[in-house]
Amino acid sequence: MRLRNFLLTIAVLGVASPGGPGVLAARDILDIPPWLQAHVGTGKGQIAPVVLQRARNLYLQKVWEGKAKNSCYFAMDATRPAGFGRRFYVICEAKKSFHAISSGHGNGRRLKAANFANGRRCAKNFSNAEGSKLTTGGSYVTAETRTSFKGYYRSSGKKTPLLRSFLQFEGEGDTANARERAIGGHAAVLLRGMCRRKDPKSPYANKEGYVAWGRLQDYSAGRSNGCTSWTRAESDKIFALIKDKPTTVYIYPESSDIEKVTQAVKAGKSPAREGLYWNASCLREIRAPKFWSKEKLEPIIAKYRKARPPAPSRPLPLCKG
Template identity: 55%
Template sequence: MRLRSVPLGFVTILGLLVVIALTASARSFAASGVPAWLQAHVGAGQDQIAQVVLERARALYLKKVDEGAVKNPCYFAMDATRPSDLGGGVLGHRYYVVCEASQSFRAISSGHGGGRNLKGVVNFVNGRECAKNFGNAMDSELTAGGAYMTREAKTSFKGFYRVAAKQDAAFMRTFIQFDGEGEAANARQRVIGGHAAQVLKGMCMRKNPTSSHADHDGYVPFGTLVDYAGGRSNGCTSWSSSDAQQIISMVKGNPTTLYIYPESRDIAAVAKAAAGGRALSGAGPYWNASCLKQIGTPKFWPRETLEPVIAQYKADHPAPPPQPVPICKGP
């Protein structure tokens, strides 16, 4: 069988086209500094990350590596403009674990700050699905975007809960403290960090004098373990129990960076665009489209203005004196 000869000019043109295509692709990756394998995860779909969120998270990580502050091969990012609860028991994936050395990218769920309703004064509550309000004020229970570093891990005993008939387990929850920069610089003061989205509710005291956790009267706290992975937090980053175990093991004694989007500048840019009736485009400020449609215009509550309001509200509405935890009824 004879092979047809291909004109040399055609081969040359084809080769040039391939080179041009590869060069253009390389330039697009070089422009953002994001490697090709990681760029493939950029997008608006489930398990994808927005370009601006990835670029800022990566820049923060590389900066801290250059400074010698981070040796961890992985870093984190969170897009708090995305939905948390998609309904039907499905959680939105908006917390990202990126390990460039092993070319690993993973998207998981994470809660956002629920905010508060200071009745008769001001309401900055967030819904379960999408966050409209953000801020860095003490006692605001709001998420503050910006640059963070993971720090020390503290594990605390919260009480016992029932796991099977006549079988109880101790609930030990680990909290990873965050240190923030800029608007998030008061993260430690606000006790902002990451932990499993689990809590004991319906607390009572049960007699168990042999327990190492018993008080001087021989009682231990007992409650019902509640998982709120699809809910809201007090401003901390909360993960599912299984995800929390993995993340905590990654950063315990080996700090890394976390970048949370949006910052106040992003919220201001989106609010300005919305006020001008302009639709957000790829070249403009970023916000998740489905959440923006639901919340309308996002708002940032700076500590300078919100903290005095919260402080005055607390002074006008003093908390009732603490009541002793009741004794458990039944076995």
């Protein structure tokens, strides 16, 4: 059945099937259809060749394995500028659809023992360390979706609940601890200035009859805690697309890419001339990227946490007015 489904998928995409099962080798990477080639490049709204190649190869591999059951797949280029720069890609080859949208990158942390914080525009630091709040490039498959109530806020004078969905990613290799790190995708919205009001009739009231209230903040142009974040409008489309149909997410760069680019920069060589890819604008800004392995960074974070245990939880203050 898996073989039949894979061949059907290949037929829909209009490309030739690979010669056999197992991991797709470089020679098996399928030709990019002409309509998609028009979106390949390093310009605005385009996808870099290496990012598309790897994302497409991952998708076809997971279709073969029966883990991707969607006609679309995702990719992200974390070397591009954040803000409203379009660097997350929704590719639906069966429909000949290519959509580039904005997304955030991990903000990292600035600790006394190690500074691995990222700027708002360009990501310099990457890591798979738990607690690092950084992005990790590599291969993912979408898993379950969880929706939670964050609190109420006022919109056009009306009481509105913020229900934010979270799409869990499952990783492999450097990204294998994605579930432990709670890495996934969600809308770039949250509530600030939280307080509580008595509202026992609310379906979201706690056992004391209180509900949380706050001020809605959209941080689509900012950073995240390591997850992939989208605008609310784009998030709704993505969640509708992957409902009951898991697919793949490929995020560039991987740790090996980062190390090669860093080595080239330190040697005074142009990464592009060495056949390496990094967004030129961001590379000028960060000078050289850095990958912090979990083996190196997690002990530093653990020591920091031990020295600063979290304060005991307290109920939210009562809302005024």
